[in-house]
Structure formats: C-alpha cells, structure tokens
Amino acid sequence: MDPGYFLLILSLLSSAYATYAFYSGVKSRRKHLLARAESTVYIYTALLTLAYILLTYYFLARDFGLLYVYSYSDRHLSTLYTISAVWAGREGSLLLWALYLAVINSAILRFEKKDAVTAFSLSISSFVVLFFNILLLTLSNPFKRLEFTPPDGIGLNPLLRTPEMALHPPTIFLGYAATTIPFALVISAVYFKEGWLKRARFWILFSWLFLSIGIFLGAWWAYKTLGWGGYWAWDPVENASLLPWLTVSALIHGIMVEERRKGLGAWNYFLAIISFGLVILATFITRSGIISSVHAFGENPEGWMYLLLIVLSTAVGLVLYNSRKELFRDSLDLSFNRETTIFANIMLLLLSTFTILLGTLAPLLGEDVQITRQYYDRIEIPLGTALVILLGICAAINWRSDRDTFLKSSRVAVAGGVIAFIAVFATTKLIVASLGAAIFAFSLLTHIQNLKISDTRNPRKFGGYITHIGIIILFLGVMGSWIYEESYKNVALELNQPKNVGGYTLLYRDNQMVDEHDKLVVTAVVEVYRGDELVGVCKPHLKVYKLNRQDRVVSSVEILSKPTHDIYIAASGFSEDLKKVFIELYVVPLISFVWVGSVVMMAGGTYAVFSKMSITGINIAGEDREGREIGIDVSKDGKTSGRKSRKKKGKKK
C-alpha cells in the first residue's frame, strides 16, 4: 500500500470521528467529546495536507509508477506545471477539494465562537470531508500504483499548459469548498433556532469571490487558447460552475433583505442548501464527465455517490424546514422600494439558474439529445438584460418606498440612456447595440450618482456598487462580442500574397520553426492591414509537443487587442512546404469590456470580503439575531484563547 493511501485511511477515520463526536457532543453536552472532536479536525487537516504534499512530491520526483503521475505529467514538464498537474485530473482535484474544506473547518474552529451552532455545523462539514475521503479511497484514488514503473508519463494535456488553466481549478474548487459552510451553518443554526446570517456572510462572499475568479479564469483561458473566438459556449462544464455562482449571488442579496427587514428567511435557507447541492453537481460534472445521457450515472459509479449527497442534503433541509416552520414567517413588503427590486433580482437569478440547469440536464430526458446554443441565447440574454436594468433601478431606489425621489434621482440616468441610444444609433445604425448602450449608460449613471467618496468606509455598499458597475461593463462587452462577432473560417494565405478578409488585408510574410525544450513551434508571420495602414503583426503558431499522444498539436491564437475590438487569428495548419498557412480570423467587438468588467467585479468582491469583514470582524460585529448564546463552551481555555485572537485581529484595523 502506498503511504499516501494510508494517510487517507487515517484522515477518513478522523473525519468520521469528528462528524460523530461533534454531533454527539452537542447532543449530550459532553465537553470532553467536543474537545476531542476539535483536535480531530486539526488532525484530519494535517493528514490531508501531508497526503497532498506527498502527491506533489511524487509528481516532482517523476514517480511514474503512480498511475496518476503517469497520466498527467512527463519528464519534460516544467516544475510549475508539474505542481499544477496535481490538480489536473479528477483524483488530485478531489483531494484538493477535501483539503480546502479541512483547512476551512480548522479556520472556523480557530476563529468562530465555540458554541453549539459551530459544533453542529462542524459535524456537518466534517461529514462532507468524510464523503470526499470515501471517494478518494475508493473510486478516485490518487495513490493507485501500477505494477511496473514506466520510463515516462503520458504528459499533461498541452491545452492545460497555460497560467490561467493552472490557476483555474484551485480557485474554483476553493469556491466550491467554501459553499459547504453556509450550508452547514444554516442547518445547524435553524436546528438550534439561532440566527446564522452574521456567521455565514463572510463565507458566502468568500465563495462567491472565488467562484467568480475561477469562472473568469476559465473563460479567459477558453478565449486565448481554444481558438474559436469566444469565451463562453454554454458547455455543461461551464454551466456547472455558473449555477452555484448564480444562487450564491442571489443568497448575498437575500441576506441583505433578511438583515434589514427580516424578510426572505425561507428563501435564504433554501438558497444556501441549493447552492451546496449545485456545487456537488458541479464537482460531478466537471470531474467525472459530461452528463451526456442517463448512462453517465451507470458508467460512473461516482455519479451515484454525488447524487446521494445531493438528495441527502436536500432531504435534511426539507425535514428541518418542516419542523422549524415557525422560524420562517416572512414579512415581505413588495411595494415600490429597494426590497422589491432586490427580490426581483433574486427571482431573475433563480430563473437563470433554473433554465441553465434545465439545458444542462437536457440529455437526461432522452437518448442522445442535446440542447443548442440558441436555447441559452434566447433565454439568458433577455434575463441578463432585465437584470442589468434592475440593477440600475435598484441603485436609484430607497429602502423605503419613495416614488418621487426615485423619479428625481433617475432623471439624469434616463437622459444619459437616451443620449447613448441616439449617439450609438447615429454612428452604427444598429438597433440592438443602441439599446444595449442605453441600458449600459442608464445603469452605470444611477450607480455613479449614488456613490459617494465616504462610501469607501462602508465596504458592503462600496464593494457591492463596484461589483455592480463591473457587471454593467461586462454586460456591454457580452452584447458586443456575442451579437456582433464576425468570423472567417478556413482562410488560406499564400506566402507574400495579400488577401482581403473581412475589411482587412492579410499578408503572410514569413514563417519560423523553432525547436523549444518540450515542443516544436511553427510560426506564421502575418501582417494585418486596414486599407494601406498596418494595424499590426500577428504571429499565430502551431505547437507540436514532443509527447507520445495524438493531441500533441495545438494551434495557438494570436490577438491584436484594440480598445473597441480584437483581431483574433488562430492558425489551423500549414502546407508541408510551409508556403501556405490556414487561419481563422475573428473580429470581436467590445471584448475588452468583458475582461475589464470582470476585473472590476472581482475587485469589488475582494473589497467587500477583505476590507472589514475578516472572519473575526463578523464575531465582533454581531451576536446572533436573537442575541442568545447557547454556549456549550468546550473548555474555558478554548474560549478565552478564541476571544483573545479575535481581539487582536480587531485591533489591527
């Protein structure tokens, strides 16, 4: 048995014990049991860390006797990509998932108030660690050894050898793991009839932030690497990560309403549960294969395990809801105020979730069917547009219903929208683009109008507004790049013979062949002219990796970025004498808005998460909604040390 497997067995035992000891310790109020449960959390965190380090060591030591190392690396792979290869496959990324959650559990233990709610929620999240541990020991064992040691590995898929793809899994999986905490907290807090918003808020924002970064990196990678001129294809794997992002976004807004108005309690409860379920679904889809038909479950026994966890968490949620109904008496005031617009936003996010889920699971409906992109475009574009309009209205509206102030404060924004419409229509004669520009201008203006310098001291408002502005910029970019992209496929360029394509003149000037350490790179030097003016020189190239696998040839994209559009060229092949190069040309308008918008959005999110609300900040800021404390303190020492560390952190600010 590999020592790594042994470490996993030990962490299985300790996570199982922690699950039991926290639960039973809270039930029976046995302090010694809880104390032991606490140390077990640290123990399984340490064990999983060791297992992870060991796996990384096997990669760096080029131990191809380990099936996982053999499958995802080779001798030529650089050190950094070798480290990233640890999470390139299913087994390693599940180990990372479990490790992340273990570390988060330890952090909660270190910083959170040690009461019954925390203890019970740690029992739940330790159970999730246990779940992944079972998978790691059975169906996704990263420490499986071959009977012999091959001289070299199959190699990391060449497409994954980019910094974006190296960083995409660890960010998105951190987002996934963090979503467990709101789920565990909501179950635990409702069970004890306690408030949970203040404890969960940090983790909700945290998971949202890392989901956002992960999705952004994936989209950026797709654009720069895959060579089809786009960044979002409504592929099941992409959808899988977007679904929890949508519900977590809804949850962020739901808890705002609940904190202020005590409304939406049941919505938030279920949003936290659904987000967790969708994260588990996403882990299944991204790591165990596309759900191409019902058979995906049959072929992959892991599918049943994931399904079981989803069913179990939903069932627990429903049963608990039924027995605690009196906690959820909502008073939602749906007059003309901010609460209503936020509620409408949540509804739009949920409708998107529902429709994307429907499309993603469509193959389950029958033998070999697939949903086309038009379905998503027809549903999600109107929903997204409505969402951006609502964002604009929302910024201009007060928590108290006040129609007159709204009309007054939105006057400038409406005028701005009309001007944008006229200006864009006069220059482009495109109706949809003009409407998009009008919506963009309106929503952006209401946000800017309502944002004051002093708001930087209010991280929730400031972070939120910056995030919204990012989404509004992103909206414009998506509209431009989806609706108005031009593509020219199979363009053959002969050496030194200019060719007119899509308003540009392309001239294949030269070629180079360079032997790099791990690959051969064949480059075409293509000059791009607009009329007689040289716009730029593009060097699309083919990379032929020195690997014993057929997908070793990768066509690389070259992009000439202008503020208003990208000229995007992908080489697809050369003739044998290199006198002819085959390319695909895409002209992508407003794509820079997509990236700028995403970055602004993530900056806003980062500000909201890390400026004031550190984990400790939450504790200082708020006791529970009811102000009660059940207070099963594990030991006096545990409690005081916890308080001390909270105070320390508090002073730093």
Next chain:
Amino acid sequence: MNEKQRLMLGIAVIGFVILVLASFMGNLTPYKSVSEVVAAGKMENVQVNGTIVPGSTVYYSENNTRIFELTDGKAKMKVVFTGALTNYQEGIPAVVRGSYKNGAFYAEEVLLKCPSKYQTIEEEGE
C-alpha cells in the same frame, strides 16, 4: 404579498415557463447514430455522435483537410473536415455536424470532449 401581487407574479411565472418550454423544445436536437446515417444513405444537416476510429486519420496539409472514420460500434463512416481542430485525438468521442452524401460525411463542425476529461476516458477504456 397581497392578492394582486401574487396574481401578477403568477402570470409572469407562467408566461416565462411557456417561453422557456417553447425554446427548449425548439432547440432540443437529437443526435443521430452512425448506423442510422449510413443506413439512410443520405442526410442533410444532422448531428452525429460516435467515436473516432484509431488509426483511421489521414491529414492533407495542402488543403488543411482531415479525413477520419467515426463509429458507433456497429457501423463506420468516413468524415471529411476542413479547418482548425485543436486537441484532435483518435479513440475519443466526437460529435460531427454536417451532411452525409455519396458515402461520406461532410462536416462543418467537429466537437471534441473537453481536455480535462481525456484521461478519464482512457482509464475507463483500459
């Protein structure tokens, strides 16, 4: 929520569901199997899924055209495709979109599985 608000919300939801279902049904396209296509002899604008037959690929660099065979385990058909095909590999599942005529499938589009999943397939195949 009062009666009127509930009613309006209800109508909106029903309207939306109808819209969704309409475009869902409208855009649900079935895959054809290789056997079906070959048996029909001629088919226009269809999507076919299957597995690329190992050792069947011929690449013509003069016109950037690739000819390979696609199989569903029962029948095989020749697929002709001109254009970029990153991450091409034999033995993996692929979806081809185009028309079948004169004994060959002329593909306008070839979709291959996402790169992170190749290994899984290989393992399952072992």
